[in-house]
Amino acid sequence: MLNMRTARPSPPEDLTARALIRDAAIVHFARDGFRKTSLRAIATTAGVSASLVVHHFGSKERLRAECDEFVIGNMLATAHDKASPAGLQAVIQSYLANPAEYEVDVAYLSRAISEETAAGQNFVDTIVDETEAIIRAGIADGSMNPSSDPRAEAVLITMTSLAMMTMTSHLARALGFEGRGLGQETMRRLALPSVELYTHGLYTDETVLNITRNALAVTPEPASVPGAEPMPAREYSRREDTR
């Protein structure tokens, strides 16, 4: 009801050809990527000629720009006017309510992030900023643990969240949900472990933390940073080796 901007439940016929082309392009870009989709393919699923596509949009690149604006711009817009700090939550919940409707938009966003579109970068940056604000507020009101670097923590959490979008297929496969509707069951399966991780952490003590602190203290800036990232889970396997 509230989302007629991002999700497009519009009837098939009473749309202008221009809108039909845009929607078809969004579907194709989301499913096959920008480079792989041809103007003729878009024209076919839109039921028009290839020339009409460029007649309306000028070029394939400008068509992409318009699709970016339509999908991602609307995502950010609906997120912004719904409450100030954590307005994104409404969108997220609305998505989780029925992922099928947003499937195309999520796939499109994922492509935009992977292909590093201007709109995709803008989206990522916006969410990072928003997340940082949330974290700082959470630390201030005591609901979240203090961090040595809230900005970096925000980046970390944002990328983790976005990775759930860009790697849906890998997620589903690793969990055994191959054929099923990507997302629904996968998200449900990941929900609890994710919150557990965010509540209790992974490690039981500060062994790894201290090792990391020492390693970073030793190497001030330019040289190497041994044994810290990006797979912190591995550290434990040589715990006694606390040199």
Added chain:
Amino acid sequence: MLNMRTARPSPPEDLTARALIRDAAIVHFARDGFRKTSLRAIATTAGVSASLVVHHFGSKERLRAECDEFVIGNMLATAHDKASPAGLQAVIQSYLANPAEYEVDVAYLSRAISEETAAGQNFVDTIVDETEAIIRAGIADGSMNPSSDPRAEAVLITMTSLAMMTMTSHLARALGFEGRGLGQETMRRLALPSVELYTHGLYTDETVLNITRNALAVTPEPASVPGAEPMPAREYSRREDTR
């Protein structure tokens, strides 16, 4: 010294043309992606004709397969024979020691994951399994917190780690390292916050955890899963709303 399989310090001249083509293809695939790179571009940087590429490899697709095998296969191989459970750690540390040498391989792997190559999927699945084993061992020996779903936790952590590869450019940009050598400074900046997060968690109490548990208990399986994932950080913002 120990890595002459993944990193290629080989002198320029004494390589067979076949190897030259393979290496050139790896660079191009890593930097521009599979679809965007043309056989002629590969041939040019390899200093040979385009026909020779297909003469040696049969087709572009088979060339890709061979590059996959060479880069990713070697990654997995060197990871496997170095200690059994957490053998990957050696590779990771070797990478963190001097990321520049592995830059191409990391970029290549990232592409393989994004483009969902067979080898890329295999790599992801392998690391998930390996991570799951590590987590189960860590829980058993008390160094890690118990999880309601170790498999899902392993998937979560793996995807987070891999996201650091597939989203290097976004990471760097969000942290302000635009022009610098992608990785080095970014990794250093993220190391401590990441371990902090894995040690103490994000939330100070179990409010969000309980909310999530209740939400999952209410909706058993088929229907919607409101307010849980994939952005758990947002939950806090309506803490008092503990309906």
Added chain:
DNA sequence: ACCCCGACTGAACAAGTGTTTAGCATGTTG
């Protein structure tokens, strides 16, 4: 009535693609 302007199409173009073909060396084998 004219004209024009917009939406729209089919055909053609130029460039780029992966792949094929024929052929040139060159060295090895009978």
Added chain:
DNA sequence: CAACATGCTAAACACTTGTTCAGTCGGGGT
């Protein structure tokens, strides 16, 4: 020496790509 395989190339082929070019259709405005 002849025959042949091998590493290699230039040219061409078949095809797809994004884009351009007339040109048709139809409805308003004057």
